[in-house]
Amino acid sequence: MRNMMGSWPFVFGFFAVMIAWALVNTLLFEHVLHHKAFDPYPYILLNLFLSMMAGVQAAALLIAAKRADAISSEVALHTASNTDDIKTLIQENTALTSQVKKNTDLLDEIHLHVANIGRKVGAEMGHFAPGDPPSTEPEPTS
Numbered sequence: 364m365r366n367m368m369g370s371w372p373f374v375f376g377f378f379a380v381m382i383a384w385a386l387v388n389t390l391l392f393e394h395v396l397h398h399k400a401f402d403p404y405p406y407i408l409l410n411l412f413l414s415m416m417a418g419v420q421a422a423a424l425l426i427a428a429k430r431a432d433a434i435s436s437e438v439a440l441h442t443a444s445n446t447d448d449i450k451t452l453i454q455e456n457t458a459l460t461s462q463v464k465k466n467t468d469l470l471d472e473i474h475l476h477v478a479n480i481g482r483k484v485g486a487e488m489g490h491f492a493p494g495d496p497p498s499t500e501p502e503p504t505s
Contacts, residue, residue, distance in 0.1 A: 384409050 367373055388400040402408040 381409070 384402070385406065388402050388406065389404065392398045392400040393403075
């Protein structure tokens with residue numbers, strides 16, 4: 364109802380009905396047909412209808428505003444809940460990322476120690492494809 368009453372077609376239709384009311388009562392009935400108009404010039408009946416319509420529109424607008432406020436309140440509560448969930452997820456992600464960084468640093472340190480141990484015992488390291496066993500023969504140097 365709010366969308367219909369707040370549209371341009373409604374406004375133009377409203378003015379068309381008022382103009383038609385005045386034309387039918389004043390020109391058609393009084394001047395053309397020479398009959399007494401059912402609502403003569405001060406248009407008291409039209410004023411009554413307009414007053415009733417204004418009362419109904421005011422109530423409809425208040426009901427629509429109340430409903431819009433309720434919807435906005437629910438959206439705000441949902442957004443706040445989602446924001447808290449997202450903050451929790453970001454904190455968990457940050458903690459996991461720092462653990463991965465710590466483990467990567469430890470793994471780099473382990474690789475460095477293994478490489479140093481390998482150099483000390485004279486082992487050839489890192490000259491085989493992943494998944495293949497290391498060769499026991501030393502590789503030729505060029």
